[in-house]
Amino acid sequence: ALNCPVTDLSYDQEHGGGILVKTEDMDLYCENLVNAAGLFSAQLAAKLVKKQPKSQQQQKRNFIPRHYFAKGNYFRLEGQRTPFSHLIYPVPEPGGLGVHATLDLNGHCRFGPDVQWIPVATDNNVVDDECMGDNNPDEIDLNVDPHRADVFYEQVRRYWPGLKDGSLAPDYAGVRPKVHHPDLLRDADGGASLGFADFMVQGPQEHGMAGVVHLIGMESPGLTSCLAVSELVADKLLLQGS
Known part of the structure; x- marks a missing residue:
């Protein structure tokens, strides 16, 4: 219900x-x-x-x-025509598929999501009763930080060098549940990260x-x-x- x-x-x-x-x-x-x-x-x-x-x-x-959470931010393209008529996927990054270009049904272009890991305050090896440590999904801020645009310009220009300054505006964000964290996931012997x-x-x-x-x-x-x-x-x- x-x-x-x-x-x-x-x-x-x-x-x-x-x-x-x-x-x-x-x-x-x-x-x-x-x-x-x-x-x-x-x-x-x-x-x-x-x-x-x-x-x-x-x-x-x-x-x-243990559940981890990765926030994914999107920026929309404004004041500049998109050169794309289909999705553009760059090389994946740890925790995500990279900042890619997507088109909605009206042809508007947005870029994202990035991977913004929600801070984890407890030891990965200690699974508490809620399996979420100090993280409550209801309390995650879904506002897009405008300062993250700098990283978006850098990543988008890898496949679209013609992106102009001032063309990206904060759009929306979501949260993805993860069963791993690149900094905290370790093998059974406490060795190197398992990666994926x-x-x-x-x-x-x-x-x-x-x-x-x-x-x-x-x-x-x-x-x-x-x-x-x-x-x-x-x-x-x-x-x-x-």
Whole structure:
């Protein structure tokens, strides 16, 4: 339901099993649960783990990655005609696909997103109950800092040297959930950074909790590949226990 936050998750033992989803306004019972909560998916997964027997909590907690957040800023082109009639993608950068040129349905051009990591204040190896450390997605500032334009001019001019000074204006920003951080992700022995970690689709086969599929760290594939992702989710639920 719209604007109906989930406050708790647990396995229901009083109504023949299944999963109890508690919200601010109602309680819902379901046999299967797909956790596709975006920026909050790791947080919801942790709520369910906390209701497991203590002997199983640590094992199941290991399947929940720490969530990091990367803000992506966009600048729009003003006062200059775009030379592009299609998308332009530069070489990817750590955490993103680089500042690329996009066109809306009206032919207007904007550039972005960049990768602005939200500061992390806690140790990556300590996964707290919320799996987000001190970061609350609701408190992330989505205003675009005009001073970031300097970096945009530099990056866009790598593939469009004709971009004029004063042609970029702050547009909008969004936040991407990440299951890695380039400065904090380390291997099991504390060695060098692993560099890249994809989004996660975890079903009962991975975490051992019946009837639950977690979609964690989903970025653009959550939309652009939603049909393929939904098939994978359905397969995990249909094959559980087999």
